[in-house]
Amino acid sequence: MKLYKLLYILFFSVFAISVSAQTANELRRKKEAIERDIEQLQKSLSKTASGKKLTLQQINVINTQIRLRQDKIGAINSEIKNLDNQISQNTNTVHTLQGQLGDLKKEYAGMIRFAQRNRNSYDKMMFIFAAKDFNQAYKRIKYLQQFSQYRKKQAGYIENTQQDLNGKIRVLDRTLKEKSDLLKEQERERERLGKDKSQQSAVLNTLSKQERTFKQDIASKKKQQAQIDRAIRAAIQRAIDEARRKAAEEARIAAAKRAAEEKAAAEKARLENRPAPVATKAAAVKTKTTSEALTATPETARLSDGFENNRGKLPWPVATGQITERFGLHKVDQASYTNNGVDITTSAGTSVRAVFAGKVIKVDYIQGRAVIIIMHGDYFTIYQNLRDVKVSVGSSVEIKQVLGSVATTGDDAILKFQIWRGNVIQNPEAWISK
Incomplete structure (x- = not known):
């Protein structure tokens, strides 16, 4: 024992x-x-x-x-x-x-x-x-x-x-x-x-x-970022409007097809000298929500579900780096500004990667720096401050596919990264891996 x-x-x-x-x-x-x-x-x-x-x-x-x-x-x-x-x-x-x-x-x-x-x-x-x-x-x-x-x-x-x-x-x-x-x-x-x-x-x-100079710098930064944010919001809104237009067009075609079938059935009944079938009352076309419009097809629905299921597990848009500016309102001394995403400081020339599979809906150069927007069904990821781009509008990308490389601003290489659900801004730190 x-x-x-x-x-x-x-x-x-x-x-x-x-x-x-x-x-x-x-x-x-x-x-x-x-x-x-x-x-x-x-x-x-x-x-x-x-x-x-x-x-x-x-x-x-x-x-x-x-x-x-x-x-x-x-x-x-x-x-x-x-x-x-x-x-x-x-x-x-x-x-x-x-x-x-x-x-x-x-x-x-x-x-x-x-x-x-x-x-x-x-x-x-x-x-x-x-x-x-x-x-x-x-x-x-x-x-x-x-x-x-x-x-x-x-x-x-x-x-x-x-x-x-x-x-x-x-x-x-x-x-x-x-x-x-x-x-x-x-x-x-x-x-x-x-x-x-x-x-x-x-x-x-x-x-x-240096209060006056610093306030001027923040004001200049806010002005530059506001221009980029307007372009981002406009691109996402265009994608939403296009999805809604397609959904409305599909509903209109389906209604027209149903009406044609009912008309043909009524004509056939008249020729055969029998009562015409009762025509169905045309249902009012319901306007789809943003989420319903963006996930109207099986492919976009799968992308959206996959993105959502990977909340907190998405890879970082760069292989190495640190978040040096977080999401939300920032106050420095008497000045304040809002960051719609996170700023990731990394090494000069670091490759920028897609955090999930999707479709490129915008590639634009604003003030000499590239902005890429990728659509993942109901979600959008934005990659800002790239010096070169390796994808084009309309192309499909896979997870961790290289999109370009980070530009150097002054002495720092900073990637600005955002996540949106429809036209609602998200905090990227809740989505990317810890």
């Missing part, structure tokens, strides 16, 4: 450690990914910070860097918590193994003392020959053999338990060292976070000195 209990404890410990190891690997990968993002943002910031003029991108990069640094500290805290659980489990296992080892040694010592006390009193041969009959003598022989084998097994149990105990102690020491290293890393990240916040404070102080 003690052996079974020991095996159960070891099995449970191994299972718990394997689960903890899996969690630790996931946390380590997350932390490494965050660190890569921070390094890339730091390179971008080093380029833009050399200029005397403060840019909105600098502020966005610093804010994103602070957010990523906080995420990394959170990942380190999770790693430390995970290691604390491992330390607790391994400590309990060590105590259990020490107790088991003590019990095994006591039991083995008792067997040795018993053998020593009875070695002279009961000679093995005399013990066997003193049996009443052959059957009893055979049983005494088997008893002596089993007693000897059991002593050897007990010695083996003691040796194996000692090895397991030493192994667990080594693992425990290694885990304690990992925790110590993580605590040091956490302290370093807190210091870096403090520096980032000091930099943020300095930038905001500079911002107050």
Whole structure:
């Protein structure tokens, strides 16, 4: 029973450690990914910070860097918590193994003392020959053999338990060292976070000195983006109007066909001198909703359903990058503006990819930068600020198909990405993979 209990404890410990190891690997990968993002943002910031003029991108990069640094500290805290659980489990296992080892040694010592006390009193041969009959003598022989084998097994149990105990102690020491290293890393990240916040404070102080210039920059950006947003909205509205026109035309053709069939049936009844069938009352053509019009065909319905079913799992429009400006209203000092999508800072010349299969409905160059709109049934994705385009209007694209490459604005390569459902703007962060 003690052996079974020991095996159960070891099995449970191994299972718990394997689960903890899996969690630790996931946390380590997350932390490494965050660190890569921070390094890339730091390179971008080093380029833009050399200029005397403060840019909105600098502020966005610093804010994103602070957010990523906080995420990394959170990942380190999770790693430390995970290691604390491992330390607790391994400590309990060590105590259990020490107790088991003590019990095994006591039991083995008792067997040795018993053998020593009875070695002279009961000679093995005399013990066997003193049996009443052959059957009893055979049983005494088997008893002596089993007693000897059991002593050897007990010695083996003691040796194996000692090895397991030493192994667990080594693992425990290694885990304690990992925790110590993580605590040091956490302290370093807190210091870096403090520096980032000091930099943020300095930038905001500079911002107050350059307030007029900065407001002019934001006003110029709002004007440029408004022009692009009008073109995007107009293109999507044209697609909706065209879908509704097709739906109305199909309804009109179906009604005309039904009327012709009823007229032919009435004429046939007149020639055969029998009552004409009662004509059906023409049903009023119901105006379809935007969603119904855009998903009127089986193909567009499948695309729309597929897009919706991949909410939160769509691939990013670039292979590497960080969201440096989020969706919605932004306020910087006294100025404010709205972003209808997200800004993804990446490397110059990075390929832009379709996040889902669909049909290209617009390719346009506005202020020297390309805008691509892809229709996915009821949904539309917009890719803005491309320097070149590899698709054309009317062409079908597959998921992750290259559409072009990101243009460089100043010292930064930024892709502006939007998602619409019909003419309703969506937050892309709710749709793309985390």
